[in-house]
Amino acid sequence: MLKINDNLSIPIEEIEWQAIRSQGAGGQNVNKVSSAVHLRFDVNASSLPEHIRQKLLQIKDKRLTKDGVIVIKAQQHRRQDQNHADALQRLAELIREGVHVPIKRRPTRPTRNSVSRRLDNKTKHSRLKASRGKIDHD
Template identity: 40%
Template structure:
């Protein structure tokens, strides 16, 4: 099990790593060593609570496949190990963001002072605009 938050654990069996050849840094190694990492998280096997899974699916966006897998790629580094660590860190950050429930906004009434300030500003604007008009009558 992989610890994501204090209360949320991720089943390792839901993860699958694949290594492919990467573009980018590496010199001649790029053409012969598979350093890029494709990390797949199967959401059905991950064991996430339904609200967290729903938020994760929304946050994943294009990284969510039709099979219900989140696909994270990393090819920034020259070694498999660093790319693996980077991909895992990116996945954990994504799940941690999904684990935070949004705070419900409580609608409040505007204060008496804010109503007065709004009306004063409206009256001030009206006086400014009234003073602009005129054309022929002003001369």
């Protein structure tokens, strides 16, 4: 089970894995060993609750395909098991972001003291600018 938070987890059987060769530098090893991992998680076919599925499908993320499949490519580490763990962690973070409900901001008014400070600063600044004008010697 992949634990997302205290009351949400995903069975590992719902996650598809594919070992692939990683890109980039690495010499002979990168050409011989399939150390990178492709993780595929089908949101529509998952055992997640319906409201969470809908939230996940509405995420604007390049890792989510039009078919509702989350694809994560992990190739940061040299070992396949480390890339496997990294891909699982990134999937859990993505689902946490999708499930998270932001706290609605309550608009507040500025305090009387802060308003008076702001107006005083404006007055001082305007006096300073006015004093930079031309001096009349009449």
